[in-house]
Amino acid sequence: MSTSAMHVAKTGLDAQQMRIQVISNNLANVNTTGFKRDRANFESLLYQVWRPAGAQTSEATEASTGSAIGTGVRLVSTEKMYTQGTLQMTGNALDLAVDGQGFFQVLLPDGSMGYTRNGTFSQNAEGLLTTASGYFVQPEIQIPADALSVTVSADGIVSVVQPGQVEPAEIGQLTLANFANPRGLQPVGETFVVETAASGPPVVGEPLADGAGKLVQGALEASNVNVVQELVAMIEAQRAYEVNSRSISASDEMMRYLSNKL
Numbered sequence: 001m002s003t004s005a006m007h008v009a010k011t012g013l014d015a016q017q018m019r020i021q022v023i024s025n026n027l028a029n030v031n032t033t034g035f036k037r038d039r040a041n042f043e044s045l046l047y048q049v050w051r052p053a054g055a056q057t058s059e060a061t062e063a064s065t066g067s068a069i070g071t072g073v074r075l076v077s078t079e080k081m082y083t084q085g086t087l088q089m090t091g092n093a094l095d096l097a098v099d100g101q102g103f104f105q106v107l108l109p110d111g112s113m114g115y116t117r118n119g120t121f122s123q124n125a126e127g128l129l130t131t132a133s134g135y136f137v138q139p140e141i142q143i144p145a146d147a148l149s150v151t152v153s154a155d156g157i158v159s160v161v162q163p164g165q166v167e168p169a170e171i172g173q174l175t176l177a178n179f180a181n182p183r184g185l186q187p188v189g190e191t192f193v194v195e196t197a198a199s200g201p202p203v204v205g206e207p208l209a210d211g212a213g214k215l216v217q218g219a220l221e222a223s224n225v226n227v228v229q230e231l232v233a234m235i236e237a238q239r240a241y242e243v244n245s246r247s248i249s250a251s252d253e254m255m256r257y258l259s260n261k262l
Helices: 002-028 227-261
Strands: 038-044 047-051 067-070 073-080 087-089 096-099 104-107 113-116 121-123 129-131 136-138 149-152 157-161 169-173 176-178 186-189 192-194 203-205 214-217 219-221
Touching: 002 038, 002 073, 002 227, 104 176, 129 136, 149 214
Parallel strands: 096 219
Antiparallel strands: 038 073, 047 067, 087 219, 096 214, 104 113, 104 136, 113 192, 121 129, 149 157, 157 169, 176 203, 186 192
16 A cells, blocks of 8 residues: 555656646746746546445445545646737837737748747848748738838738838738637747647638737737746645655655564
C-alpha cells in the first residue's frame, strides 16, 4: 500500500512541476506583444474500485457508498486564455492592434497559414507588409516607396498619401480570421497559432464585420499575463509540490518502520 501511495504522490509531483513550467512560460512572456497566457488543466487517473456503490450487503440491504481508491493525477490539456490585452500606443503607423476578436493572418515559411495577435509590422525592400521576422501578412499589402504617410482604418482599409496628391489612395484591405473554438488552435511559437480540427476552419472577414474586432493603428496589444496572479499560482504549485514530497517521505518512513519491526 505504501508503494501505491508513493506512486500517487509522484504523479502529484509531476503535475505540479508541469504547472510550474506553464506559469514560468507565462511570466517569461509578460512583455511579449500579443501573447496569451496558458492554463494547465488536470484530471484524476483511474480509480481502483474495491466495492461499487449499491453492492449487496445483505439480503435486503445495499451499500449506500462505494470503496474506490484514486491512483493520482495527470495533465489533460493546456489552453490559451484569449482575454483582451491592454492596448499600448506607440505612434508607429505600421503597428496594429486588434481590439476585440480576430487574428492577423501571416504566411509562414513552410507555406502554411499562421495566426497571431502580434501586430508589430514593417515593410520589406519591395514595400510588402511583413512581420518582424519578415513573414508576409495576408492578404499582401504593398506600400509605395514614395508614400508620405500610411493610414489604416478601423475596418482594415489601408490608404497612403503620395507626393502631389491631396486625397489618400486606397492600396489594400486587411482582414481578420476568427475561429469557432480559438482555444483549439495549436501554438507553434513566435506568437503564432495554427488551425487544428478542434479549432475549426478560419472565418475570414473584414474588421468590424460578423463579430470581428476593430484595428487600432499606432498601437500594440500587450500580453494578457497578470504577474500577481501568476505569482500566486506559483506559490500554490510550490506548496502542493512540497505536500506531495512529504507524502513520499511519510510512505518511506512507514515502509522503513515495517522492515525494522518485522
